[in-house]
Amino acid sequence: MDVPSTARPMRADARRNYVRIVECAREAFAEDGPEMPLDDIARRAAVGPGTLYRHFPNREALIEAVYRDSIERLSQRAHELLETHSPAEAFEQWMREQVKFVMDKRSLTTTLKALIDHDSETFALCRTLINDAAGELLTAAQDAGVIRTDIEPRDMLRLGHGIGIACEKTPEAAERLLGVTLDGLRVSR
Template sequence: MRADARRNYERIIECARQAFTEHGPDAPLDDIARRACVGAGTLYRHFPNRDALIEAVYRARIEHLAGLAYELAETMEPMAALEQWLRDQVAYVLSEHSLALTLKSSMDQTSETFTMCRTMMTDAAAALLTPAQQAGLVRADLEPHDLIRLGHGIATACETAPDVAPRLLSVAVNGLRPVQE
């Protein structure tokens, strides 16, 4: 994709995310194009229909969160990276929970995008969990999806009291550590 086309694509995604947050998945596509400072033709060249745009917004958010895991795995010690990613995941779910629910409910749960996003998150969690397990820092019986459920569960439980999330996450992270016999 040319640089200008890439910028348009990214701007459309961000403006769509904002519009979907404000108005739900039925936000007017013309409004999204206007916000992105592109014509309707440009929007439809990138996204032939509303479903394609919804899936692209969801995929972009998941790609960002998964990308953070790999970045942290490369730049931090295993346990610190895992803890930071859990904090990032909780913050993401707290800040965009209603958007994610709206987008997920608008998507086919068996779609290629949904399946790809699930795999992307599981692989990202594994990139953090495996080194921590190999170093003996976390329980060996944990699975990558456990981390995803843990972060999502804490964020969901703290939706009405987000200031409690760091404390609950701290308690949960201590529970990830191997049991001392």
């Protein structure tokens, strides 16, 4: 997790607190939604409310940090999969993880989009990270001859997003729909 840069570098304990708050907030938001009381998140992170508010002056700042961290993790996962799996396996596994991400983070994403300017640094960074990750996976799979060449990274993201939204209330259908989608993306032999 990247800790935001400031004029002065963060002390080690402040960095640990920042990371712990974001991790606890991510878990709390997943369980109870982004309306979870910030004091409860501070308790979960074993820090005082003052420590939480020093790092995150308001709920929106904490939601933004959790969202950014989640996108950074999903993006990093693409790189890890490409290093450890074949292009086809990496592509398919990441698509599964993207669908799960959409299903798990939809309320957080919706809240963030309502609160934060779409031209903000966070949205620009997240857009770049996710597009680059999808592009690398898609290029590797296309170069390997396993995925059609007439789709683009944004198509891949739209498909995963659509499945995630469609299956939000019926998560058991996600794998079936993703399977049909992947079959349609594969090169016919």
